[in-house]
Amino acid sequence: MRIIISPAKQMREDVDSLEPRSLPVFLDRAERLRDHISGLSFEEQKRLWACNDRIAKENRERFLDMDLRRGLTPAILSYDGIQYKYMAPSVFETGELSYIEEHLRILSGFYGVLRPMDGVRPYRLEMQARATVDGYKDLYDFWGRSLYDEVMDESRIIINLASKEYSRCIEKYLIPEDRYISCIFGELSGDRIVQKGVYAKMARGEMVRFMASRSIEEPEQLMDFDWSGYGFDKGRSTDTHYVFIRHT
Numbered sequence: 472m473r474i475i476i477s478p479a480k481q482m483r484e485d486v487d488s489l490e491p492r493s494l495p496v497f498l499d500r501a502e503r504l505r506d507h508i509s510g511l512s513f514e515e516q517k518r519l520w521a522c523n524d525r526i527a528k529e530n531r532e533r534f535l536d537m538d539l540r541r542g543l544t545p546a547i548l549s550y551d552g553i554q555y556k557y558m559a560p561s562v563f564e565t566g567e568l569s570y571i572e573e574h575l576r577i578l579s580g581f582y583g584v585l586r587p588m589d590g591v592r593p594y595r596l597e598m599q600a601r602a603t604v605d606g607y608k609d610l611y612d613f614w615g616r617s618l619y620d621e622v623m624d625e626s627r628i629i630i631n632l633a634s635k636e637y638s639r640c641i642e643k644y645l646i647p648e649d650r651y652i653s654c655i656f657g658e659l660s661g662d663r664i665v666q667k668g669v670y671a672k673m674a675r676g677e678m679v680r681f682m683a684s685r686s687i688e689e690p691e692q693l694m695d696f697d698w699s700g701y702g703f704d705k706g707r708s709t710d711t712h713y714v715f716i717r718h719t
Contacts, residue, residue: 474571475629489548520596539591553673557672557673568587578598580598654713664714670717
């Protein structure tokens with residue numbers, strides 16, 4: 472079973488807490504992206520990143536001096552968004568780290584697929600960015616089905632905790648033999664399920680932590696998730712969508 476999550480825009484460097492155990496599987500392709508982006512003009516980079524001048528200047532400097540093989544931070548500690556804060560990987564015990572190393576995969580516009588202990592450098596490149604590299608029309612085209620092939624294991628089970636921007640990289644290539652379950656975290660507004668971005672990101676992080684703490688190996692075990700006021704809603708769930716409702 473594999474769990475997929477999105478990266479975070481915010482990143483940090485931490486070369487002291489844990490040593491990376493590996494390099495990203497698609498490192499050669501990340502280097503192609505690095506070379507392409509560093510060769511763009513400042514205005515082209517700014518349009519690619521869809522950001523202000525300050526962030527563009529920061530990332531331009533990153534890409535001009537980016538060694539993807541040295542001075543690396545484990546991916547699971549490098550991302551600093553809400554989902555990762557609530558996952559709290561820095562306090563994982565050895566067994567929990569082993570669990571996520573086996574089961575968790577981070578989808579990335581720049582690196583493609585990352586294992587938790589792959590060494591990375593801070594970057595900015597969202598999957599939906601309009602990057603035309605090596606004749607490919609965008610990053611979805613650039614990565615193709617390689618992300619699906621890398622993520623899928625012999626169980627053919629994927630637990631989707633990623634945003635739509637990233638999950639579509641996998642969903643496009645699913646076959647009938649695959650079991651693909653998306654977790655939905657929301658609140659009830661009348662008969663509608665409303666997903667609030669911040670709360671959903673918090674819950675996705677907590678779900679990873681929940682799975683690691685219990686060494687979950689079967690999708691049905693996710694139904695016991697009851698952190699932060701969420702509860703499994705059997706009536707609104709299906710074989711492909713597990714719905715968790717937050718009761719305030």
